[in-house]
Amino acid sequence: MRTDLDRIVAHLCAIEDAVAERTEPLAWGTAVFHGRVPWVREVNMVRVEAAVTRLSAGDIAFAAEERFPQAPAIEVLHEPTGAALAPAFAAAGWQVSRHLLMALERPPPDPAAATAATVAEVSPDDVWPLREEWMRSEPWGADDAVAAMLRWERHRAELTGARAFCAHVDERPVSMCLLLSTPHATEVERVYTTPAHRAGGLAHAVVARAARDAAHQLTFLFTDAHGAAQHLYARLGFRRAWVVYRFSGARRPADGIGASDRAQGSLPPALR
Structure with missing residues (x-):
């Protein structure tokens, strides 16, 4: 089995x-x-x-x-x-x-309980500016590398049928994640909040919304085994399952x- x-x-x-x-x-x-x-x-x-x-x-x-x-x-x-x-x-x-x-073991909380910001499913095209911002903060984030990486991620999103979820403040996208599904499981990934809007419950709300939309399929995500984000995900109903x-x-x-x-x-x- x-x-x-x-x-x-x-x-x-x-x-x-x-x-x-x-x-x-x-x-x-x-x-x-x-x-x-x-x-x-x-x-x-x-x-x-x-x-x-x-x-x-x-x-x-x-x-x-x-x-x-x-x-x-x-x-x-x-x-x-x-x-x-x-x-x-x-x-x-x-x-x-x-x-x-970390695998989801119980239904996530209502996203509206974490923030007053609007959280919704959007086209993946709507979150690429946030993803680009994230890339530019990386050590390799020069213009050519970022442009190539964005092209690849767009291609990846199209191939995998990725769904995007985003929180908006004053009609601006400020927090995001992607949801990737296969017949085997559903994965929450690329969780990011723009620095000026961190510590406001936005990542909590975005991940909760994505997990609620996972159609009751086995849902999981990755995080740094030594990072603080795992505690956020635990509050959302995710539990430690494995280490890669x-x-x-x-x-x-x-x-x-x-x-x-x-x-x-x-x-x-x-x-x-």
Whole structure:
């Protein structure tokens, strides 16, 4: 019998694979490629999809560096496997991040109870200015990168049938989220409030409205496992379900030397 976690993992794989330019099956997962936005690791990475015994950090690192030599990235969807691999990746200098998966376990509260602002479903086109504002606050938020990322996100929204929810103050969009649905589950994502309107209950209201519109399907979201947002989501009825691990190698210049030119023995000792 499939568990809720099985359905969530199937949803994540379905979304990533639908957006990717191509995928490559691996013995323990999938490599996902999207050359138009090479810096977006969620669609340019090696994904470990199941618990696999005898799979070493070195094997996974080599697979990632061979396929993505300039920005190797790994996503581990099985929490115990990720937790077991994390020390080796950290010792080898890879960035280790933990992403908390929270599933909705009770109906969310009335959005109107959190704010007097108008919260409604809108066209995804209406929230791209907020998404652009968010992108420009990122370290990579130069004009060319933001423009390419917006094109990709528009394409992604069209492919996945994303729905958008937005709070307005004085007829201006100030808080947003997207809702992605597959036959497996529904995901709330891209939760953002413009800085001038934070701490006013807007994110609470927007997420509550989106979750109420999820048609009673299994609903979940991701947040930083060490961040404060998880407490907001807990008040909305979401509970801790799982942790997804992501390992990011250092970005390298495009020097024409791929990982295929390196022997696995050249990996740091911690990953051998």
